[in-house]
Amino acid sequence: MERKKTYVEDVSRTIYDIKNKFDYRFKTDKGLTPEIIKEISKEKNEPQWMTDFRLKSLEIYYSKPMPTWGVDLTDLDIDEIIAYIRPDADMKTTWEEVPEDIKDTFERLGIPQAERESLAGVGAQYDSEVVYHNIKQELVDQGVIYTDIETALVEYEDILKEYFMKLVPPTDHKFAALHGAVWSGGSFVYVPEGVNVDIPLQSYFRLNAPGAGQFEHTLIIVEKGAKLHFIEGCSAPVYNVNNLHAGCVELFIKEDATLRYSTIENWSRNMYNLNTKRALVDKNGTIEWVSGSFGSKVSMLYPMSILKGEGARSEFTGITFASTGQHLDTGTKVVHAAPHTTSTVNSKSISKNGGYAFYRGLLKVAPGAYGCKSSVSCESLMLDNISKSDTLPIIELNNDDIDIGHEAKIGRISDEAIFYLMSRGISEEEAKAMIVRGFVEPITKELPLEYAVELNNLINIELEGTIG
Amino acid sequence: MENLLLNIKDLKVSIEEKEILRGLDLSINEGEVHVIMGPNGGGKSTLAYTLMGHPSYHIESGAIEFDSELINELRADERAKKGLFLSFQYPEEISGVTVEDFLRTAKASVTGEMQGIISFKKLIKEKMELLEMKEEYATRYLNVGFSGGEKKKNEILQMSILEPKLAILDETDSGLDVDAIRIVAEGVNKIRDNKRSILVITHYNKLLDYIEPDFVHILMDGKIVKSGGKELAMEIDEQGYENIRAKYAN
Ligand SMILES: Nc1ncnc2c1ncn2[C@@H]1O[C@H](COP(=O)(O)OP(=O)(O)OP(=O)(O)O)[C@@H](O)[C@H]1O
Numbered sequence: 001m002e003r004k005k006t007y008v009e010d011v012s013r014t015i016y017d018i019k020n021k022f023d024y025r026f027k028t029d030k031g032l033t034p035e036i037i038k039e040i041s042k043e044k045n046e047p048q049w050m051t052d053f054r055l056k057s058l059e060i061y062y063s064k065p066m067p068t069w070g071v072d073l074t075d076l077d078i079d080e081i082i083a084y085i086r087p088d089a090d091m092k093t094t095w096e097e098v099p100e101d102i103k104d105t106f107e108r109l110g111i112p113q114a115e116r117e118s119l120a121g122v123g124a125q126y127d128s129e130v131v132y133h134n135i136k137q138e139l140v141d142q143g144v145i146y147t148d149i150e151t152a153l154v155e156y157e158d159i160l161k162e163y164f165m166k167l168v169p170p171t172d173h174k175f176a177a178l179h180g181a182v183w184s185g186g187s188f189v190y191v192p193e194g195v196n197v198d199i200p201l202q203s204y205f206r207l208n209a210p211g212a213g214q215f216e217h218t219l220i221i222v223e224k225g226a227k228l229h230f231i232e233g234c235s236a237p238v239y240n241v242n243n244l245h246a247g248c249v250e251l252f253i254k255e256d257a258t259l260r261y262s263t264i265e266n267w268s269r270n271m272y273n274l275n276t277k278r279a280l281v282d283k284n285g286t287i288e289w290v291s292g293s294f295g296s297k298v299s300m301l302y303p304m305s306i307l308k309g310e311g312a313r314s315e316f317t318g319i320t321f322a323s324t325g326q327h328l329d330t331g332t333k334v335v336h337a338a339p340h341t342t343s344t345v346n347s348k349s350i351s352k353n354g355g356y357a358f359y360r361g362l363l364k365v366a367p368g369a370y371g372c373k374s375s376v377s378c379e380s381l382m383l384d385n386i387s388k389s390d391t392l393p394i395i396e397l398n399n400d401d402i403d404i405g406h407e408a409k410i411g412r413i414s415d416e417a418i419f420y421l422m423s424r425g426i427s428e429e430e431a432k433a434m435i436v437r438g439f440v441e442p443i444t445k446e447l448p449l450e451y452a453v454e455l456n457n458l459i460n461i462e463l464e465g466t467i468g
Numbered sequence: 469m470e471n472l473l474l475n476i477k478d479l480k481v482s483i484e485e486k487e488i489l490r491g492l493d494l495s496i497n498e499g500e501v502h503v504i505m506g507p508n509g510g511g512k513s514t515l516a517y518t519l520m521g522h523p524s525y526h527i528e529s530g531a532i533e534f535d536s537e538l539i540n541e542l543r544a545d546e547r548a549k550k551g552l553f554l555s556f557q558y559p560e561e562i563s564g565v566t567v568e569d570f571l572r573t574a575k576a577s578v579t580g581e582m583q584g585i586i587s588f589k590k591l592i593k594e595k596m597e598l599l600e601m602k603e604e605y606a607t608r609y610l611n612v613g614f615s616g617g618e619k620k621k622n623e624i625l626q627m628s629i630l631e632p633k634l635a636i637l638d639e640t641d642s643g644l645d646v647d648a649i650r651i652v653a654e655g656v657n658k659i660r661d662n663k664r665s666i667l668v669i670t671h672y673n674k675l676l677d678y679i680e681p682d683f684v685h686i687l688m689d690g691k692i693v694k695s696g697g698k699e700l701a702m703e704i705d706e707q708g709y710e711n712i713r714a715k716y717a718n
């Protein structure tokens with residue numbers, strides 16, 4: 001029997017890697033100066049307070065050092081990154097109106113089809129601006145708002161003033177400051193009290209331009225007793241220059257509200273993914289994070305839940321898949337700031353072909369937050385001897401009335417398990433794939449269906465040729 | 469005319485440079501039931517793993533012929549396709565893979581065609597009923613959280629679905645309660661016919677009350693030192709291995 005030995009680096013990425021011609025209507029020069037920031041703000045017709053906010057953020061950005069922990073950022077030269085690229089398109093509400101090449105890109109990614117079949121609304125961002133936005137009329141009738149941040153800044157300026165970068169202030173860290181200075185595009189979602197959006201909304205972020213940055217901002221407010229599932233997808237074709245993604249996600253979950261936030265990130269392997277995501281959860285509210293990190297060269301991603309109200313809950317389900325040349329430093333942070341709050345963390349990572357998957361977690365319980373419950377489980381599977389995996393779960397307890405369970409496992413794929421399956425006629429390749437699929441199964445079943453299928457395909461393709 | 473199914477000739481096997489099987493001979497004809505008994509550490513599981521093609525067990529010399537073909541070099545999956553089956557002494561737990569999905573894939577690998585989900589569900593249900601296994605086990609993850617006895621039953625379930633030509637049962641009876649031993653034995657007898665053969669590795673006679681053996685062998689220090697009929701198993705039960713050891717051990 002012939003066995004496939006050649007490993008094709010990016011074979012699974014075919015549909016993601018189709019590059020469009022780099023057409024744009026406006027772009028800034030490389031690098032960052034107050035002039036460039038003013039130019040962006042002017043190009044976007046922003047109110048003065050936002051221009052000031054950007055400039056202030058830029059100052060903070062300059063004053064902060066590059067993080068030196070976790071990943072290696074020495075190759076990332078922000079002065080080489082183009083901060084803002086307006087695609088040659090305006091925002092449309094029907095796909096027909098979106099320019100052909102951009103529309104084709106999203107067609108290949110299956111977005112319009114998903115919209116027809118299983119989504120309540122879709123936003124599509126291409127480089128720095130949102131080119132398509134649409135939401136079902138019945139949701140509009142119930143007062144649900146789903147639009148890009150730029151539009152929100154005009155139509156809901158007061159809400160933006162109240163919430164924008166209040167949860168992740170520019171002072172948080174260097175890339176939050178960078179985001180504050182150059183943010184563009186993204187989504188604004190508002191779900192009024194008691195409204196249950198029972199099919200998901202999805203935003204898709206596509207970075208086409210080489211050497212560019214994408215800095216979209218997502219702001220979601222789910223009012224009392226309301227419910228929403230939001231899906232975020234990201235991808236980019238591969239270039240031989242570095243691209244940067246420093247988005248920011250701020251989620252406000254009010255009393256008794258529930259938000260599920262699913263992300264499938266499949267950036268190309270020249271991408272630095274330094275994204276900040278945070279949720280603030282009020283009394284008896286729930287945040288559910290579902291996070292899949294497959295792409296990028298380097299990732300630093302730790303979605304954080306602040307359980308501010310009594311009885312608030314956080315659930316994190318994450319999968320990270322690191323292959324050749326990838327260093328993915330991912331995890332989650334939970335702050336139990338009120339009594340009787342609960343959190344569960346279920347994280348899995350796979351590393352292969354020299355990839356490095358690092359789990360970094362923080363669990364913090366405030367002094368007055370008694371009667372809290374937390375269970376953390378992180379498991380890593382290394383598929384060969386050249387790949388690496390580590391876990392660093394930090395636990396900080398400031399009272400002892402807490403019920404906490406913690407489990408961390410790092411292991412290699414078991415030869416005995418492979419032999420067991422092979423003894424039933426299953427090939428070595430399929431046995432490995434089965435074990436890996438089984439390993440991620442608890443996560444896959446949380447993913448939106450089309451992404452679960454994609455993850456399984458990814459595993460099959462990634463495993464082909466790993467058998468020596 | 470009897471057909472030779474398995475023929476092991478002067479087999480020497482080592483693991484991590486240590487020789488475990490030291491010149492073992494054994495032939496099994498189609499339709500026969502052979503029993504191997506022997507003291508702990510004698511090499512019984514080593515033989516079972518070697519027959520199934522475990523990569524850690526190195527064949528230093530000798531031959532394993534199965535169905536008239538030398539299989540020394542075949543991988544485990546190729547051997548399974550040829551009709552070999554091993555019921556493990558310690559079955560592995562595979563998280564996230566249901567018994568049903570696993571068995572359907574296994575069956576497809578062995579037969580070369582994927583059976584439809586509905587008809588396969590029916591098949592597995594039937595087989596599970598025979599083994600008095602609860603239906604819900606089909607949708608549980610393979611062996612995860614199964615009790616010792618449940619794991620063994622699950623091995624027999626796999627055997628009854630894959631219908632091998634030669635099934636090696638490595639201490640499948642250990643850890644089973646008396647009823648389960650009977651049920652498992654019935655399961656084994658079901659696939660037994662004048663073509664299919666069974667190699668039973670056991671420490672106890674109980675199983676032999678239900679599965680009538682044609683031959684009983686004693687494996688000690690890496691060799692078959694004595695062969696006989698069922699009466700040999702009785703003798704061991706009463707006297708242990710001391711007499712045999714005194715006579716044959718080197
Ligand atoms: N993976 C291994 N590494 C090192 N030694 C091994 C390994 N597997 C088996 N052995 C050794 O080989 C010898 C035979 O072991 P084997 O498991 O075949 O015995 P057995 O006859 O099946 O015993 P039991 O009745 O206890 O199941 C023992 O001394 C054992 O320690």
Ligand SMILES: [Mg+2]
Pocket residue numbers: 512513514557638639
């Ligand atoms: Mg044994």
